[in-house]
Amino acid sequence: MTGALEDLLRRHVEAGTVPGAVGLLGTDEPEVVAAGVASVGGRPLGADAVVRIQSMTKAVTAVAALREVEAGRIGLDDGVEPWLPELSHRRVLVRPDAALDDTVAAVRPITLRHLLTNASGYGMALDESPLTRAMAANGTEAGPEPSPLGADAWLARLAELPLTFQPGEGWRYHHSFAVLGILLARLTGRPLAEHLAEDLFGPLGMVDTGFWVPETALDRLPAAYRFDDGRFLETEPAGGGPYAGPPAVDVSHGELVSTCATTTASCAPSPTTAQRAHRWSHGSTAA
Numbered sequence: 001m002t003g004a005l006e007d008l009l010r011r012h013v014e015a016g017t018v019p020g021a022v023g024l025l026g027t028d029e030p031e032v033v034a035a036g037v038a039s040v041g042g043r044p045l046g047a048d049a050v051v052r053i054q055s056m057t058k059a060v061t062a063v064a065a066l067r068e069v070e071a072g073r074i075g076l077d078d079g080v081e082p083w084l085p086e087l088s089h090r091r092v093l094v095r096p097d098a099a100l101d102d103t104v105a106a107v108r109p110i111t112l113r114h115l116l117t118n119a120s121g122y123g124m125a126l127d128e129s130p131l132t133r134a135m136a137a138n139g140t141e142a143g144p145e146p147s148p149l150g151a152d153a154w155l156a157r158l159a160e161l162p163l164t165f166q167p168g169e170g171w172r173y174h175h176s177f178a179v180l181g182i183l184l185a186r187l188t189g190r191p192l193a194e195h196l197a198e199d200l201f202g203p204l205g206m207v208d209t210g211f212w213v214p215e216t217a218l219d220r221l222p223a224a225y226r227f228d229d230g231r232f233l234e235t236e237p238a239g240g241g242p243y244a245g246p247p248a249v250d251v252s253h254g255e256l257v258s259t260c261a262t263t264t265a266s267c268a269p270s271p272t273t274a275q276r277a278h279r280w281s282h283g284s285t286a287a
């Protein structure tokens with residue numbers, strides 16, 4: 001079965017779909033295979049590559065949030081304002097393309113359920129509108145690279161803007177889960193990186209998952225590309241870019257990097273899983 005998976009990945013590499021790819025097949029004892037290169041013209045891509053999983057972060061933070069619900073620390077229909085006072089007294093655009101001051105009061109608070117279902121009223125605005133321009137101007141629009149703003153600063157700027165629709169009455173992608181990350185950080189009293197490392201990643205053996213790649217593991221971070229006019233354009237170099245090394249700001253609103261395998265051969269056998277996860281969250285070991 002692994003041979004078939006490897007053949008599939010190689011066919012995509014040879015067809016020019018991707019420079020390199022890693023795949024996992026199986027459940028109880030899955031096998032991981034890699035094909036292609038870590039960068040165009042560079043070294044082969046390793047099966048232990050640490051890749052940017054971006055919106056898969058939403059699934060992870062959803063699990064983390066539901067664990068808090070299970071523990072009784074917050075309810076699905078609880079308003080988030082006790083932890084995120086920036087989101088009190090929201091204003092809502094009368095229509096998505098309205099002027100920023102053409103608003104009405106929100107009829108209900110934003111709840112955890114709204115965040116989990118992309119129904120908070122915040123989200124990616126792909127149409128040309130005053131809100132789209134305002135998000136670009138204040139640094140809260142979604143882009144291919146992580147926001148340079150720390151979590152609190154990012155939320156404060158987002159709260160300057162009105163909602164596109166009444167909470168629970170529409171759907172827009174992305175921003176609700178960035179807000180969810182900040183909610184989890186404040187609910188647990190620690191940065192989301194630390195909470196996920198100790199509550200999820202450590203116990204699950206996901207010791208290579210975090211919000212950045214430690215400096216000692218940068219040789220496992222492949223380049224990032226976008227496909228344009230029939231060719232790959234590098235957006236982040238192998239071993240570099242915004243995910244390389246610990247960031248200067250709190251990235252509780254950010255997106256994760258991870259691997260296909262839960263553990264790698266480079267994991268030292270002596271520390272406990274929790275210790276490795278804790279070190280990873282601070283960017284001080286390759287795990």
